[in-house]
Amino acid sequence: MKHKQLIFKNVKRNIRHYFVYIFALTFSVALYFTFVTLQYDVSLEALNDLVEASSVIQVGSIFLVFIVLIFLMYANNLFVRRRSKELGIYQLVGMTKKQIFRLLVKENMLIFGSSVLAGIFIGFAFSKLLVMILFTFIQIETITSLHFSMEAFIQTLLVFTGIFFVICMMNHLFLKRQSILHLFQKMSTNEQKDPRITVSTSIQAVLGVACIGIGYFLSTKLFSGDFSGYGIFYAMFAIVALISVGTYLFFRGSIGVLLQLIRKQKDGHVSITNVFSLTTILFRIKSSALLLTIITLLSTLAITLTSIAYISYHSAEEKVKEMIPHDFSVFTDEDAEQFTNALTKQHISYTTHYIPVSHAFFDIREALVPGTYDNIDLNEHPELLLKVIEDSSGKLAEDEVILTKPEDLLEQMLVFKDSGQITLCNKGNDEDLVLVEVQKESVLPSRLSEGFPVVIVHEALFDHIQSEEALTTENEFPLYIGIDLKRNSHMEEANNMFHALGLNKWKGIWTGFESQVDIRSAHLQSMGLLTFITGFLGLTFLLTSGCILYFRQMNESDEEKNRFEIVRKLGFTEAELLKGIRLKQLMNFGIPLLIGLINSYFVVQSSWFIFGKEMWTPMVIVMVVYTMLYSIFSFLSIQYDKRVIRDSM
Amino acid sequence: MLRANNIHKSYGSRKNKHYVLKGIDLDIQSGEFVAIMGASGSGKTTLLNVLSSIDRLDEGSIRINDEELTEMNDQTLAEFRKNHLGFIFQEYYLLDTLTVKENILLPLSVQHMSKKVAEEAFQRIATELSILDVAYKYPNELSGGQQQRTSAARAMIHEPAIVFADEPTGALDSKAASDLLQHIRVLHEQNNSTIVMVTHDPVVASYSSRVVFIKDGRIYAQMYKGTEAREQYLTDILKTQAVLSGVHYET
Numbered sequence: 047m048k049h050k051q052l053i054f055k056n057v058k059r060n061i062r063h064y065f066v067y068i069f070a071l072t073f074s075v076a077l078y079f080t081f082v083t084l085q086y087d088v089s090l091e092a093l094n095d096l097v098e099a100s101s102v103i104q105v106g107s108i109f110l111v112f113i114v115l116i117f118l119m120y121a122n123n124l125f126v127r128r129r130s131k132e133l134g135i136y137q138l139v140g141m142t143k144k145q146i147f148r149l150l151v152k153e154n155m156l157i158f159g160s161s162v163l164a165g166i167f168i169g170f171a172f173s174k175l176l177v178m179i180l181f182t183f184i185q186i187e188t189i190t191s192l193h194f195s196m197e198a199f200i201q202t203l204l205v206f207t208g209i210f211f212v213i214c215m216m217n218h219l220f221l222k223r224q225s226i227l228h229l230f231q232k233m234s235t236n237e238q239k240d241p242r243i244t245v246s247t248s249i250q251a252v253l254g255v256a257c258i259g260i261g262y263f264l265s266t267k268l269f270s271g272d273f274s275g276y277g278i279f280y281a282m283f284a285i286v287a288l289i290s291v292g293t294y295l296f297f298r299g300s301i302g303v304l305l306q307l308i309r310k311q312k313d314g315h316v317s318i319t320n321v322f323s324l325t326t327i328l329f330r331i332k333s334s335a336l337l338l339t340i341i342t343l344l345s346t347l348a349i350t351l352t353s354i355a356y357i358s359y360h361s362a363e364e365k366v367k368e369m370i371p372h373d374f375s376v377f378t379d380e381d382a383e384q385f386t387n388a389l390t391k392q393h394i395s396y397t398t399h400y401i402p403v404s405h406a407f408f409d410i411r412e413a414l415v416p417g418t419y420d421n422i423d424l425n426e427h428p429e430l431l432l433k434v435i436e437d438s439s440g441k442l443a444e445d446e447v448i449l450t451k452p453e454d455l456l457e458q459m460l461v462f463k464d465s466g467q468i469t470l471c472n473k474g475n476d477e478d479l480v481l482v483e484v485q486k487e488s489v490l491p492s493r494l495s496e497g498f499p500v501v502i503v504h505e506a507l508f509d510h511i512q513s514e515e516a517l518t519t520e521n522e523f524p525l526y527i528g529i530d531l532k533r534n535s536h537m538e539e540a541n542n543m544f545h546a547l548g549l550n551k552w553k554g555i556w557t558g559f560e561s562q563v564d565i566r567s568a569h570l571q572s573m574g575l576l577t578f579i580t581g582f583l584g585l586t587f588l589l590t591s592g593c594i595l596y597f598r599q600m601n602e603s604d605e606e607k608n609r610f611e612i613v614r615k616l617g618f619t620e621a622e623l624l625k626g627i628r629l630k631q632l633m634n635f636g637i638p639l640l641i642g643l644i645n646s647y648f649v650v651q652s653s654w655f656i657f658g659k660e661m662w663t664p665m666v667i668v669m670v671v672y673t674m675l676y677s678i679f680s681f682l683s684i685q686y687d688k689r690v691i692r693d694s695m
Numbered sequence: 696m697l698r699a700n701n702i703h704k705s706y707g708s709r710k711n712k713h714y715v716l717k718g719i720d721l722d723i724q725s726g727e728f729v730a731i732m733g734a735s736g737s738g739k740t741t742l743l744n745v746l747s748s749i750d751r752l753d754e755g756s757i758r759i760n761d762e763e764l765t766e767m768n769d770q771t772l773a774e775f776r777k778n779h780l781g782f783i784f785q786e787y788y789l790l791d792t793l794t795v796k797e798n799i800l801l802p803l804s805v806q807h808m809s810k811k812v813a814e815e816a817f818q819r820i821a822t823e824l825s826i827l828d829v830a831y832k833y834p835n836e837l838s839g840g841q842q843q844r845t846s847a848a849r850a851m852i853h854e855p856a857i858v859f860a861d862e863p864t865g866a867l868d869s870k871a872a873s874d875l876l877q878h879i880r881v882l883h884e885q886n887n888s889t890i891v892m893v894t895h896d897p898v899v900a901s902y903s904s905r906v907v908f909i910k911d912g913r914i915y916a917q918m919y920k921g922t923e924a925r926e927q928y929l930t931d932i933l934k935t936q937a938v939l940s941g942v943h944y945e946t
Contacts, residue, residue: 314797
């Protein structure tokens with residue numbers, strides 16, 4: 047028989063073995079091609095002046111190559127091991143390793159070629175759907191005309207050719223290292239380690255828990271003022287490193303020790319449920335620690351990224367209100383008149399808010415929670431130049447003030463006490479003022495306040511500050527005029543007029559600080575795109591890690607077939623075995639998921655406030671969706687186990 | 696105890712049927728130690744499998760303790776095996792992820808037996824089979840003989856009505872084999888347990904109290920040990936086997 051015939055016969059006969067591998071490949075290619083098509087899609091160019099869409103996608107695609115590589119390497123490894131007996135026989139009948147390697151390469155070429163083509167075809171169909179979803183997500187109405195992108199095609203081919211060579215190298219190494227005898231024994235791929243607790247595992251167990259614990263602790267302290275400047279970056283790096291290493295050690299040591307202790311306590315009296323959960327996991331946990339760590343960290347990454355993106359998308363509206371409190375803002379009487387005249391002409395009713403703005407130096411340290419403001423050096427330069435406006439409600443006494451809440455990250459650095467006092471710095475003639483409230487609603491656009499609190503004071507004090515403001519520094523914006531429309535239905539029209547009159551003077555970097563409509567669409571587009579891309583990446587991570595676990599479980603239950611047979615012959619029923627299997631899969635899938643969830647909770651809580659206004663709702667939604675999708679794979683694994691158990695006798 | 700009537704069993708498709716058991720009747724009394732002998736392909740393992748409910752039969756009836764096995768569904772059969780039968784296989788069939796003790800205690804785990812009673816049972820059987828000192832080792836750390844004794848302990852710890860053994864010494868050297876059989880016979884005599892064993896080895900068969908010879912799917916001859924010595928019994932077995940395989944010795 048010629049090589050070629052051998053290859054075809056192999057593929058045809060072992061199609062069940064190959065299926066997993068071919069599926070993994072086709073699937074990866076489809077994902078990658080879809081993603082790259084997005085990158086090269088012309089209709090996305092419309093977004094480019096707002097956000098660097100294609101560069102965001104490019105970063106994503108690098109991530110994608112990385113995960114796809116891990117995924118395929120794992121699938122190939124399983125695949126080759128499953129066939130090691132076959133490879134051994136080839137050697138036994140006199141084929142040289144070189145010949146076998148050539149056979150594997152040719153075979154892989156066949157598989158790669160067909161999978162890549164199929165994947166590209168599926169990916170193309172899928173990408174069209176994806177672009178449609180994307181555009182509805184970021185609220186852009188364009189006709190999605192997607193062309194087959196030659197660039198995407200070539201890039202996909204290049205990437206997978208590269209992966210092909212890596213896989214061939216892997217196989218070469220595998221063949222080189224294994225003797226015939228090894229190959230025959232390799233059928234059972236599990237490198238079983240003695241699960242008894244040794245000193246080194248105990249150390250690893252303790253270290254693992256300690257690392258994770260310290261990592262979590264640091265993450266709660268990240269922006270609390272304990273770190274400043276570069277310290278924050280070092281701390282971030284430390285957190286990532288501690289959690290990653292901790293997770294690995296946790297899988298390598300802690301779980302094993304924990305389970306072994308439970309087992310020891312049973313002193314040999316294990317139930318059938320334990321046989322297929324506890325003891326099986328114990329035997330494999332060490333050798334699969336790396337894989338489980340990768341899966342856990344991928345889950346962590348996916349959940350964290352998606353949560354944060356969704357947090358920002360979720361808070362878009364609130365963020366918009368914070369950045370600009372009124373529908374439109376102008377800064378001179380003439381501009382206001384021009385705009386309101388135009389509005390009246392179109393019979394659009396509106397209200398106008400005239401707010402004179404001044405500024406002065408304040409020392410607000412007394413009103414802050416000690417230790418929280420170390421990051422911004424308030425002790426060396428205690429005087430902050432803050433915007434001042436007068437209190438229109440008339441409920442403030444002359445020595446009372448209201449502050450608006452600082453924005454974004456500043457909110458973590460300027461944490462106000464419930465009550466306190468601030469000092470108006472008045473050239474040696476300081477004045478103490480009582481802080482009665484820190485209000486949430488913003489009163490001036492962020493362009494004016496620059497994210498710092500705005501001080502609301504009594505009329506008389508405002509006049510006083512205004513009369514002396516020349517002494518401090520020039521006031522760029524002495525007046526702020528906010529215009530609110532009575533009805534939202536006119537918003538689009540009014541915004542067009544606003545643009546037509548040339549009142550959006552800050553076009554460019556400050557775009558949108560004059561018109562809510564502008565900032566909302568800009569915000570939705572950038573946040574929407576980010577959410578979409580991270581969501582896509584998250585889904586990819588989910589699917590690949592789910593597949594890896596599923597493959598692993600498939601392989602494991604194939605190997606366990608004889609164990610199923612033994613206990614079934616002893617008279618244990620399928621239902622009894624299944625109980626143990628369920629518990630095992632719950633642990634196999636549940637532990638990485640649980641740790642991934644906890645990890646991402648700690649990462650998200652450490653810095654979510656930079657991205658949005660609310661953490662829990664968006665994060666919990668992401669976590670629930672992730673858990674549900676992930677459970678599908680454990681369900682599939684149990685189905686597979688069921689079949690193996692049924693066929694085992 | 697065990698009563699089999701007119702057992703038929705065949706394999707293969709309807710067109711290409713291969714008849715393995717062609718009508719076997721067998722009665723086994725409580726406390727008997729029966730060896731089933733026959734050449735390769737004679738159907739002895741198939742007979743053991745159907746008697747022990749691991750395999751289904753085409754025709755006939757099997758009753759153990761007055762319960763009809765052929766009328767049970769898979770679920771009840773499994774329950775029946777678990778509670779009333781014990782198995783020893785040629786390849787030991789120990790779970791490599793469990794220690795010796797865990798392996799042996801497995802049959803008791805489903806019977807909701809108190810830990811104390813189970814522990815006592817384990818201590819007794821492990822002492823009798825001399826494997827107490829390896830109780831916390833894993834099967835791959837044991838010699839073949841120790842593994843098979845573990846397997847025997849597992850088969851007998853729940854005091855089953857019948858123990859089925861399929862070539863229990865097949866993978867052992869002669870020293871380990873006779874050692875195992877000694878142990879089994881002692882247990883058999885002490886507990887008055889019923890044992891059905893398949894073997895092709897006359898020496899192994901000579902430990903039994905009765906030998907059933909199978910040829911071409913039928914019972915060819917039976918032979919009781921009676922009161923004679925094992926050596927004499929062995930000679931008789933050898934003679935019958937020789938007749939069975941068509942070889943005649945000059946005497």
